[in-house]
Amino acid sequence: xxxxxxxxxxxxxxxxxxxxxxxxxxVEALRSALIDAEADSADTLYVxxxxxxxxxGQTHLGALIADYAGLHGIETVRVEAAxxxxxxxxRQAVLAVASxxxxxxxxxxVEKLTELSGEAVTHALATAGDADYEGQMGLSFVALNALVxxxxxxxxxxxxxxxxxxxxxxxxxxxxxxxxMFNDMRxxxxxxxxxxxVASPINLxxxxxxxxxxxAVVVTSKDYARRHxxxxxxxxxxxxxxxxxxxHDRESLLWLKGVERSTKRALDxxxxxxxxxxxxxxxxxxxxxxxxxxxxxxxxxxxHGVQMAQDGELxxxxxxxxxxxxxxxxxxxxxxxxxxxxxxxxVQQLRGDAPSDIQVDGARVAMTQNIGGSGAxxxxxxxxxx
Amino acid sequence: xxxxxxxxxxxxxxxxxxxxxxxxxxVEALRSALIDAEADSADTLYVxxxxxxxxxGQTHLGALIADYAGLHGIETVRVEAAxxxxxxxxRQAVLAVASxxxxxxxxxxVEKLTELSGEAVTHALATAGDADYEGQMGLSFVALNALVxxxxxxxxxxxxxxxxxxxxxxxxxxxxxxxxMFNDMRxxxxxxxxxxxVASPINLxxxxxxxxxxxAVVVTSKDYARRHxxxxxxxxxxxxxxxxxxxHDRESLLWLKGVERSTKRALDxxxxxxxxxxxxxxxxxxxxxxxxxxxxxxxxxxxHGVQMAQDGELxxxxxxxxxxxxxxxxxxxxxxxxxxxxxxxxVQQLRGDAPSDIQVDGARVAMTQNIGGSGAxxxxxxxxxx
Numbered sequence: 001x002x003x004x005x006x007x008x009x010x011x012x013x014x015x016x017x018x019x020x021x022x023x024x025x026x027v028e029a030l031r032s033a034l035i036d037a038e039a040d041s042a043d044t045l046y047v048x049x050x051x052x053x054x055x056x057g058q059t060h061l062g063a064l065i066a067d068y069a070g071l072h073g074i075e076t077v078r079v080e081a082a083x084x085x086x087x088x089x090x091r092q093a094v095l096a097v098a099s100x101x102x103x104x105x106x107x108x109x110v111e112k113l114t115e116l117s118g119e120a121v122t123h124a125l126a127t128a129g130d131a132d133y134e135g136q137m138g139l140s141f142v143a144l145n146a147l148v149x150x151x152x153x154x155x156x157x158x159x160x161x162x163x164x165x166x167x168x169x170x171x172x173x174x175x176x177x178x179x180x181m182f183n184d185m186r187x188x189x190x191x192x193x194x195x196x197x198v199a200s201p202i203n204l205x206x207x208x209x210x211x212x213x214x215x216a217v218v219v220t221s222k223d224y225a226r227r228h229x230x231x232x233x234x235x236x237x238x239x240x241x242x243x244x245x246x247x248h249d250r251e252s253l254l255w256l257k258g259v260e261r262s263t264k265r266a267l268d269x270x271x272x273x274x275x276x277x278x279x280x281x282x283x284x285x286x287x288x289x290x291x292x293x294x295x296x297x298x299x300x301x302x303x304h305g306v307q308m309a310q311d312g313e314l315x316x317x318x319x320x321x322x323x324x325x326x327x328x329x330x331x332x333x334x335x336x337x338x339x340x341x342x343x344x345x346x347v348q349q350l351r352g353d354a355p356s357d358i359q360v361d362g363a364r365v366a367m368t369q370n371i372g373g374s375g376a377x378x379x380x381x382x383x384x385x386x
Numbered sequence: 387x388x389x390x391x392x393x394x395x396x397x398x399x400x401x402x403x404x405x406x407x408x409x410x411x412x413v414e415a416l417r418s419a420l421i422d423a424e425a426d427s428a429d430t431l432y433v434x435x436x437x438x439x440x441x442x443g444q445t446h447l448g449a450l451i452a453d454y455a456g457l458h459g460i461e462t463v464r465v466e467a468a469x470x471x472x473x474x475x476x477r478q479a480v481l482a483v484a485s486x487x488x489x490x491x492x493x494x495x496v497e498k499l500t501e502l503s504g505e506a507v508t509h510a511l512a513t514a515g516d517a518d519y520e521g522q523m524g525l526s527f528v529a530l531n532a533l534v535x536x537x538x539x540x541x542x543x544x545x546x547x548x549x550x551x552x553x554x555x556x557x558x559x560x561x562x563x564x565x566x567m568f569n570d571m572r573x574x575x576x577x578x579x580x581x582x583x584v585a586s587p588i589n590l591x592x593x594x595x596x597x598x599x600x601x602a603v604v605v606t607s608k609d610y611a612r613r614h615x616x617x618x619x620x621x622x623x624x625x626x627x628x629x630x631x632x633x634h635d636r637e638s639l640l641w642l643k644g645v646e647r648s649t650k651r652a653l654d655x656x657x658x659x660x661x662x663x664x665x666x667x668x669x670x671x672x673x674x675x676x677x678x679x680x681x682x683x684x685x686x687x688x689x690h691g692v693q694m695a696q697d698g699e700l701x702x703x704x705x706x707x708x709x710x711x712x713x714x715x716x717x718x719x720x721x722x723x724x725x726x727x728x729x730x731x732x733v734q735q736l737r738g739d740a741p742s743d744i745q746v747d748g749a750r751v752a753m754t755q756n757i758g759g760s761g762a763x764x765x766x767x768x769x770x771x772x
Contacts, residue, residue, distance in 0.1 A: 001486045021518065053510070054439045058517035060468040063628040063644075063762035067635070073647055075626040077474040077763070080464040082446040088463040092478055099485035100387045124439070131444035132407065240430075240461040242449040249453070258449075261459055376449035377463070 001098040005225035005232040005386065008037025008218040009344040013179040014332035016114045017212040022049075022056050026065040026110035029214035033106060037218040037229045043102035045069075045076040048089030048109040050336035052078075054124040055115040065108065075102075080336070082128030083285065084372030085109060086215065087238070087339030087379035093219040094238045103224050109337035110214040121210060125335065128373040130246035142207060142286070144247060144374050146199040149288035151253045153201060156303035160201050164192030165309035166287040167205040170323045173316065174330025176358045179341075181211050181332030206287040208327075213334035215341040231386075233347045236270035238381040245376045258378035259296035259369065266367065266380035274298055277382075278363040279349055280320055281342040283371035284327045293369060294322075297380075321360050324349060339370030343381055350385040387484040391611035391618040391772065394423025394604040395730040399565040400718035402500045403598040408435075408442050412451040412496035415600035419492060423604040423615045429488035431455075431462040434475030434495040436722035438464075440510040441501045451494065461488070466722070468514030469671065470758025471495060472601065473624070473725030473765035479605040480624045489610050495723035496600040507596060511721065514759040516632035528593060528672070530633060530760050532585040535674035537639045539587060542689035546587050550578030551695035552673040553591040553715060559702065560712025562744040565727075567597050567718030592673040594713075599720035601727040617772075619733045622656035624767040631762045644764035645682035645755065652753065652766035660684055663768075664749040665735055666706055667728040669757035670713040679755060680708075683766075707746050710735060725756030729767055736771040 010032030012025050026047065034042065045066050053059040062076030081088040086109025093105035113121050125141045126134070134144065153160055171187045174180035187205055195203040218229075225232035241261025244250055250257070267273060280299065284290035291305030299320055300308050313319045325331050325345040328338060346366035348354050363385070370379045396418030398411050412433065420428065431452050439445040448462030467474040472495025479491035499507050511527045512520070520530065539546055557573045560566035573591055581589040604615075611618035627647025630636055636643070653659060666685065670676035677691030685706055686694050699705045711717050711731040714724060732752035734740045754767045 023518075050445060051439075053437075053513045056517060057509070057513050057521050059436060059466060059513040060515075060631060060759050060762060062467055063759070064516065064631045066628060067630050067762075072630070073628055073643065075477075076467075076628055077477070077626070078466040080445060080466060081448055081462075091461075091463070092481070095478070095481045095485045095487060098487065099481045101481060101484065123443070127439045127443050127445040129446075130450065131442060132409075135443050240463070242452060242459055242462055244453050244458070245446060245450045257459065373446050373449070376446060376453075 002100060003222035004094050004097050004235045005220055005222045006217050006235050006347055007220045007225045007229035007232050008033045008039065009347050010036055011179050011215040011341060011344050012213055014181040014211045014213040014334055018114055022052055022058055022110060022112040023065055023068050025112060025212060025214040026108055027069045029216040030069045030106055030108050033216035033218050039104055039218055042071055042074060042104045042106045044074060044096055044105045045071060046089035046092045046107045047078045048085035048336050049078055049111060050080055050082055050085050051111060051113065051124045055120060056112055081377040082372035083335040084339060084370045084377040084379050085336035087370035087381060090217065090340060090343060091238045091240055091379060094235060097219050097221055103220060105219045106216055107219060107340060108214065108216040109340035111334035111336040112212050113210045113334065114212055133246050142199045142202055145286040145288055146202045148253050149201050152288055155254060158306050161193050162306045162310055163206060163287040164189045166284060166290045167192050167329060169309060169315055170284060170327040170329035173324055173358050174326025176355045177325040177331060180326040180330055181209055182330050202286060208285045208329045208333040211332035211334050213337045215337050215344050217340060217343055231351055233350050234384040234386050236382040236384055237266045239265035239269060241265060241378050243376050245373055247374055254292065256292050256296035256375040258375045259293055262378035262380040263297040266382050270382035272365060272382055276365050277367045279324055279360045279366045280322050281346050281368040282322050283369055284323055284329050285333055316358055316360060324358050324360060339379060342368040342370060346383050350383055388486060389608035390480050390483050390621045391606055391608045392603050392621050392733055393606045393611045393615035393618050394419045394425065395733050396422055397565050397601040397727060397730050398599055400567040400597045400599040400720055404500055408438055408444055408496060408498040409451055409454050411498060411598060411600040412494055413455045415602040416455045416492055416494050419602035419604050425490055425604055428457055428460060428490045428492045430460060430482055430491045431457060432475035432478045432493045433464045434471035434722050435464055435497060436466055436468055436471050437497060437499065437510045441506060442498055467763040468758035469721040470725060470756045470763040470765050471722035473756035473767060476603065476726060476729060476767065477624045477626055477765060480621060483605050483607055489606060491605045492602055493605060493726060494600065494602040495726035497720035497722040498598045499596045500598055519632050528585045528588055531672040531674055532588045534639050535587050538674055541640060544692050547579050548692045548696055549592060549673040550575045552670060552676045553578050555695060555701055556670060556709045556713040556715035559710055559744050560716025562741045563711040563717060566712040566716050567595055568716050588672060594671045594715045594719040597718035597720050599723045601723050601730050603726060603729055617737055619736050620770040620772050622768040622770055623652045625651035625655060627651060627764050629762050631759055633760055642678050642682035642761040644761045645679055648764035648766040649683040652768050656768035658751060658768055662751045663753045665710055665746045665752045666708050667732050667754040668708050669755055670709055670715050671719055702744055702746060710744050710746060725765060728754040728756060732769050736769055
């Protein structure tokens with residue numbers, strides 16, 4: 001396999017973009033990534049998207065967005081792994097370049113959720129779980145996560161209010177991130193404790209906001225990047241691990257085997273260990289997912305993920321900064337685009353381009369982790385400063 | 387890039403499988419392909435599917451089907467390019483193996499259309515076109531193809547009844563194919579001339595039947611296949627070409643640039659020319675698409691595709707047999723699975739395993755061509771007997 005690099009990145013701010021379409025968001029992120037890479041064109045485009053068919057009446061996004069972005073005729077397909085779609089698209093771009101079949105690939109994640117009613121969105125998101133055994137029971141995505149959080153509190157005796165540390169941290173970082181949805185909304189532990197309940201024990205500040213957005217990265221061989229682009233970042237690995245779709249099929253609600261598998265594969269292929277990771281963009285769709293990601297990835301002992309947040313270890317100046325641009329909680333969670341926001345942000349950290357208050361000093365190696373469903377598809381990516 | 391082979395194939399008969407689910411169809415095809423390859427497991431699974439989210443309330447099919455097929459924990463994603471989804475999944479399997487990242491990949495196409503009303507299916511299929519410019523105008527898929535066929539008849543002066551030759555040929559071949567939906571329904575030119583109009587000038591016998599089905603192939607490196615599987619077939623190339631989603635953006639309604647691009651790329655990479663192709667499994671979703679595929683691929687002059695069918699050149703003993711197992715018209719068209727039915731059938735031809743009446747004598751090289759939308763994504767695959 002050829003060595004691979006990220007040659008350019010681009011994002012659209014995460015917002016409720018009521019006036020814009022799926023294609024318009026996708027084209028903007030794609031074009032800005034190409035400009036950042038100083039690339040005129042690309043050989044292939046992978047579009048990560050979850051809900052286009054269900055909410056916008058639009059499948060077949062690869063050919064549509066390639067055409068509108070001025071890449072008429074190139075190879076392109078859409079890749080889907082629920083909320084893990086964007087990083088799954090990156091994985092395909094990496095394989096395409098690694099194979100030698102193409103020189104310049106673009107991975108784009110794009111999602112437009114403000115199209116129909118909230119009910120339609122809830123239904124669309126529930127398709128990420130097992131439709132026959134979970135969806136049919138009326139289990140929405142927040143309900144699934146509430147079951148897991150309840151079990152966590154019961155099993156480990158962690159007080160509910162302790163989870164507030166994740167919300168405080170994420171919102172604090174998001175205020176420094178211009179592309180964050182909540183870039184002007186700090187929250188306190190007191191606000192967390194008073195927040196409206198959504199599905200007990202998950203309250204409003206445990207939940208990331210769904211939103212519209214698009215993020216793109218340009219992937220090339222390392223050699224090509226060195227010759228053609230100003231500031232490449234090495235992509236050491238991008239690896240997928242999976243688990244059962246439904247929660248009831250798992251040995252434990254509190255251990256994400258997909259996370260464990262994906263992390264191990266990504267670190268092994270990158271030749272890195274946990275101690276090498278300078279920052280970790282994890283998938284904090286709900287605060288319980290942040291805790292479980294830390295634990296199942298091997299960065300925290302079981303039942304101790306929340307404590308890490310409370311102790312300040314996960315803050316920008318802490319031992320393992322997470323959600324440095326606000327994470328899913330503060331930046332916002334346009335589901336099929338999220339995984340590439342994480343990668344773009346990690347690239348900005350490694351380039352030293354993050355806004356000063358959220359720049360991780362001397363960041364050399366970053367890991368991102370994008371999760372589909374309640375942990376059934378997990379994509380972990382390890383990046384290194386060139 | 388490593389050389390790649392198809393080590394095993396499996397299908398579920400194309401039917402209205404009212405009593406079965408998406409996962410059940412997918413698992414059956416996948417398992418039978420693994421058994422055919424004499425493989426115990428696979429490293430990665432690409433699931434081609436178009437309508438799962440819209441019709442079955444189920445996205446995230448990669449992890450779901452991998453788990454139910456006994457491949458728990460492996461890498462897997464879903465790939466979508468409308469009706470071209472299955473062959474697009476094959477392309478990803480080829481890249482994964484060619485890169486050296488994996489040894490055994492499975493490409494699976496699966497579709498379940500008998501879930502909701504015909505109206506819901508018509509809507510879901512229309513998402514393959516441009517939702518904002520075609521779908522919003524009420525243009526269903528058959529309507530788009532009717533516009534093209536009308537133009538063809540006008541431009542080239544081909545009588546409408548001449549198209550019947552495609553239906554007669556496809557249904558004749560399908561009667562010999564046990565996995566065909568219409569394996570007991572021969573049709574005549576007279577029946578074609580009397581067939582009920584669907585969207586003028588497209589009648590019922592111009593249209594392939596949508597249906598449920600699943601087809602899978604096991605892809606490995608050529609070396610691995612030689613050592614581990616009984617009857618590998620060489621996969622020389624699998625290449626995607628694209629075009630605009632909407633018809634109105636094209637220079638001509640009668641020239642499929644995606645087909646031209648994909649065919650050229652596939653033949654070039656395979657090191658083959660048109661004369662080397664012993665059979666061509668084309669995408670005859672409508673008889674007009676069969677004609678345009680022949681022409682835009684370079685197998686027929688413009689306006690002469692229909693004549694080829696009338697002259698018998700496309701029959702099993704003709705110069706370029708097409709739709710040898712009945713094509714989309716006779717085998718049936720489970721949209722996101724179709725592209726892999728084509729590949730499975732081509733493999734059966736090259737192994738000499740086709741039922742005797744439809745076996746192409748001495749077939750050495752086959753091309754398959756799977757089309758998404760009205761020609762926006764085209765995947766052409768060239769296979770050779772080992």
